[in-house]
Amino acid sequence: MHIAKDHDVRKAEFLDTAMSLFIERGYDDTSVNAIIEAVGVSKGAFYHYFRTKEELLDELAARAGEQAMAIVEPIVSEPGVPAVDKMNAMFARTNAFKAQNRELMLTLARVFYSDRNALLRSRMTRRSVELTAPALARIIEQGNREGTMAVGHPTQTAQMILEFGATVVAGFAQRLDEIDRDPAVGDELILSMRVYTESVERILGVAAGSLTLVDDSIVRIVRGYTTESNGGADDRS
Amino acid sequence: MHIAKDHDVRKAEFLDTAMSLFIERGYDDTSVNAIIEAVGVSKGAFYHYFRTKEELLDELAARAGEQAMAIVEPIVSEPGVPAVDKMNAMFARTNAFKAQNRELMLTLARVFYSDRNALLRSRMTRRSVELTAPALARIIEQGNREGTMAVGHPTQTAQMILEFGATVVAGFAQRLDEIDRDPAVGDELILSMRVYTESVERILGVAAGSLTLVDDSIVRIVRGYTTESNGGADDRS
DNA sequence: AGGTAGGTACCGACCATCGGTATGTAATGT
DNA sequence: ACATTACATACCGATGGTCGGTACCTACCT
The missing domain is CATH 1.10.10.60 (Homeodomain-like)
Incomplete structure (x- = not known):
């Protein structure tokens, strides 16, 4: 049968x-x-x-880590590309995906980052960070050699930046719903993403404004969050 | 009866x-x-x-936030103290407590930061950060006025530093057990705490070496982690 | 003073559902 | 042929939560 x-x-x-x-x-x-x-x-x-339900969770986390690694790896290995550009590419890759699947990302973010899923998120980000950090560390080392970055401990710093980013994104996603009640929250979130970028720049000792960890597509997601049809963009660069 | x-x-x-x-x-x-x-x-x-078990959890988180606030508030309000000193005091206060209750802190850290408690941790740190961030923001603003700090957006930055710290501490605690298997992990952890401090210094634009977010007591906790009787300290300042 | 109405604090039996186990069996590879 | 894989099914203790009941205190009416 x-x-x-x-x-x-x-x-x-x-x-x-x-x-x-x-x-x-x-x-x-x-x-x-x-x-x-x-x-x-x-x-x-x-x-x-699966021996337990939790083992399934771990395998999911492992898969997520591998997928993250698969995206990052080719970028890092690319020869002849400055470290700063590699970093931008690394983050832009995920951003582009997010912008294309706006609807998906919104629902996904709201639930994945809701603290009902604290355990799931904790496991997945940890694995992702573990696997991705070495790659970012190599980028930082390259930046040190090029003289565009000034980082004492690349390995630790890489890990921190990624964990840091995950935390920021989590806080970001958890506040998305507030925009409905108070549109000003949208501006706050966009501001916080800029502060995040600036913070990373300072940590890396890189020139201010040279990193674009969160591009305009994310901004547009937030902007168009309340009203489905976003007319003219009231951007102020 | x-x-x-x-x-x-x-x-x-x-x-x-x-x-x-x-x-x-x-x-x-x-x-x-x-x-x-x-x-x-x-x-x-x-x-x-309590209507549910989770409601009890939330009330615990709220209580933790208030307690954190009670510790931080008097430090911030103290007049005539430089912002950098206030920041050090703010972090030292919790460190001192940790050092005094070494045994307690170790068991507490291992369990609280184990990802079995991801939800509990998530709720509590969020509440704590929410309540504590404004105080830290005021310190940063003061530092800006004194010229010892150079931060564009104090409110967002304060929030980020605290969330960042919570993340780092969580990662720290989760790796404590590894020291038993590989003592080198202890050095890694101490290094990561130093990198954390340096990162915050850079984010704040404060002079290198002026912050002491994690003092020697924490180092001693890690050092004495494997062997209960810690003989001569092999410190290298 | 005595009765009683109503609210708070608590009891303990009960329920559906949960993650997980034990045991059995049909299909498949060798 | 025979072991191993790939399931199915019945069942277990424990869990979070519900519900009808009860003891007790207070307030008010007569």
Whole structure:
């Protein structure tokens, strides 16, 4: 009756559906029963692939880390590119994706960064930082050699900047909803992103204004948050 | 038979016992049954004071924020003290407490910052940051006026520094256990705390070496972590 | 002074659901 | 053929939360 699928395929199926359910309802509020129901299998199937629900969470975190690494790696390895440009590229890559999937990112951000998902987020960012930090460290070392950066401890600093960024983004996302009640919050958020960029610039000892960690697309997301149809942009560069 | 206690007294009793149980075993792993057993009351009593287990968590977070504020407030209001000194005092106050209760802090840190308590931590730090940030912002503004600091947006920066600090401390605590397996991790952690201090100095535009956000007592905690009896200190200032 | 109405503080049995286990069985590879 | 994989199903203790009831204090009416 039941068709046996390939091991990795079924496992991916579990991971995918679990991920979207976690995003929807949060890790704690998504039961194993809900997962197996969505996949259309039995409990035994679930515990055949994962020893515990938490192990599934860890595998999700690991996958996220690998994906983050896959994006970052080619940028770092590119020869002949200045360190500052590499940093900008590294952050711009994720920004571009976010801008393209505006609707997705908004709902995703609101739920992923809601503190109902504190554990999920904690695990995923940690893995991502762990795997991405060495790459950023190499960029910083390159910047030191080029004389555009002045950082005493690249490895520690890289880790800190990434953790720092994750924290800032989390705070950012958690306040998105407030914009509805008070549009001024939107300006505050945009300001905080600029302060973040400036802070990183100072930490790296890089020239002011040379980094663009958060580009205009993010600003446009915030701007267009309340009203779906955003008319003329009232930007003041 | 049963003596009726005053409302606030009983509520505080719930909060206190719940807090110590959360610290001991984590939020998720502490059942409502465990709490009422420790307090010595029935299930009905608990749900008479709190609508859900999570509401109790929120009230704990609120209390923590107020306590943090109570420590910071008098330091900020003190007249005639340079901003840099105030910042050092603000951080030293908590450090001193930590050093005195070394044993307590270690167990507390290991559990509080273990990601089993991601939710608890997330709520508490958020409240603390929210309440403490304005005070730090005032210090930064004072530093700007004195010419010892150069910060464009004190409010946002204050918030960021505190969130940043919480993140760093969390990462710090989560790696404490690794020292047992690899003593070199201890050096890494101490280094990361120094990098944190230097980063904040740069963000504030303050003279290098003028901040002491993490004093030697913390270093001594890490040093004495593996062996209980710490003989001669092999410090290299 | 005595009755009683109403609110607060609490009890304890009960419930659906949770994560996880035990055991069985059909399909598949060798 | 036989072991291993890939599930299914029934079941477990524990959990967060509900609910109907009760003891007790206070206030007011007569």
